Amino acid sequence: MSETLMRTVLGLDPDKLVACVSCGLCLPHCPTYRATEEESASPRGRIALMRAVEAGELAIDEDFVRFMERCVMCRGCETACPSAVQFGALMEQTRVTLGSQRRIGSRWMRLALKPLGHHRLLLVGSSALGVLQRLRMIPMSVQPRLGLPARIPIRRAPLGPLSDRPTDAWLYTGCVMDAWQRDVHNAALRVMAATGANVNVPDGQGACCGALHVHMGMGGDARRLAVRTMAAFPGDAPIVVDSAGCGAQLKDYGHLLGTEAARVFSARVRDVGEWLAPRMNTLRISKRFGSVVAIQDPCHLRHVQRAHLPWRIVLSAVADTAELDDDGRCCGAGGSYSITQPELAGSIRDTKVEAIRRTGAPIVASANPGCSMWLSGAGLDVRHPIQIVDEVLHGP
C-alpha cells in the first residue's frame, strides 16, 4: 500500500475515488437504490460519502456505516458505468477499514465465519446442524434468518469420479458448498470426466476462498485463506469452480495479495461454464432436458467475472432456455447479505422472483450456491446448470 493510501481515513485509492462523475447511469442497475429510492443506497451516493470522509468533511458515524453495510456488493453498477469506476474495490477497501475498527459485522457473524477455514470441523458441525434440523430443534422461523437450506445434508456421497492420472483440471470444492451442495460438485466431476479430462480435488478437499470474509471487512482472514487455498492447487492445471462467488474471489487473489504467484494462480481459475463451453463437442448428447430452463446470472458471474455467456452455449446444447428481462439484476443473496440485511434482501428477491416467473419456465438455472439457496427459499425449483447437463448425460 502506498504512503498516500496509508494517510487517508478509509485507505482508498484517490484515482479510483475521483473517477465517479455522479452521472447517475448506475442508478437503474443498483438493486438497493431501486428498493429504497435513496441516494445513500446508490453507488454514486456511497462514493460521495466515501469522498466526504476522505476529505475530512464527514466523520465515520453510525449512518455512514449503515449506508456502507446496505450495499449488496453485486457490482451491477460497474457494468453500467461509462467511467469504469471500480466500485467493488472502493467498497471492499472501505469495509476492510471499517472491519479493522470493528465497526461492521456483528461479533456473532465474525465468529460464524471462523469455522469456514477448518473444513473437517465445518462438515461435522454442518451434519450436527442437519440432525438438529430433523429433530425440529431449530425453529422454522429462525432458519431463513440463519441462511440455512431447507434440508441440510447429514451424510454426503464421496467426491467422484476422481482420476489417478496426471491432473488435467482441478475442481475447487470450497467450504459451505461442499457441506451443503456436494451433489453439485459430483455432477461437475461427472460432466468433466465425460469430456475425457482427468479431474482431481486437492487433499483435504475444501479450502475456503475468503469471499464472505472480504464482504465482512475481515481482510486479514481473507488473505490468510487465500494463501492456504493457493497452496492446495500445485502445478499449472486449470482450477475449475462451480460457485460463481468463490470463482470471483479466486480470480481476485492477484489483487488481494498483490504477488506474482497470486496473479499466476488467478489466471488459472475458470468458472465451470467457461471451462466446459469449448469442450461441449466432446460430449455425447443424445437427448434434451425435459423442461424450459430460465437462466439466472449470478452477479459474481455476470458483473465480476463477466463469464455468464459460456453458460448460454452449454445450456442451449442440452435444453430450451429462457432469458430474464431484468438486465441481470441481483437476487439479493449477496453472500451473507440475506442474513445481515434480511428486509432489503427480501425486497430485492421479490423483484427477481417476478422476473423469473415472467419467463414461465418451471426450472431456474443458477451457477452460484448462495443465489440458488436464496431463490429456493422463495419456492422456486433452482438447480446448478451443471446439474442440468449431468441429468441429460447420465439421467436423473
Place this chain on the structure above:
Amino acid sequence: MGRSEDGDQALRDRLRDCSEALGDRAIELLREAMQTKDPDARAGFAALEKRVTRARRAVEKAIGLLDGD
C-alpha cells in the same frame, strides 16, 4: 422533420435536463444530510431527497411516454 416533431424533441430535451437537475439535487441533499449532526434535520433531508427522486422518476416516465415506450 416537421414543426410538431421539432417541438416534441425540444420538450424531451427539456425533460431530460429536468431529470438531470433533479438527480444532481438528490445527491446534493445527501451531502447536506450527512453534514448536519442533528438527527431530525438529517431525517428531513432524507425525506426531501426521496421526494426529489420520485419527481425524477416521474419525469423519466414522462420521457418514456413521449418516446412511445
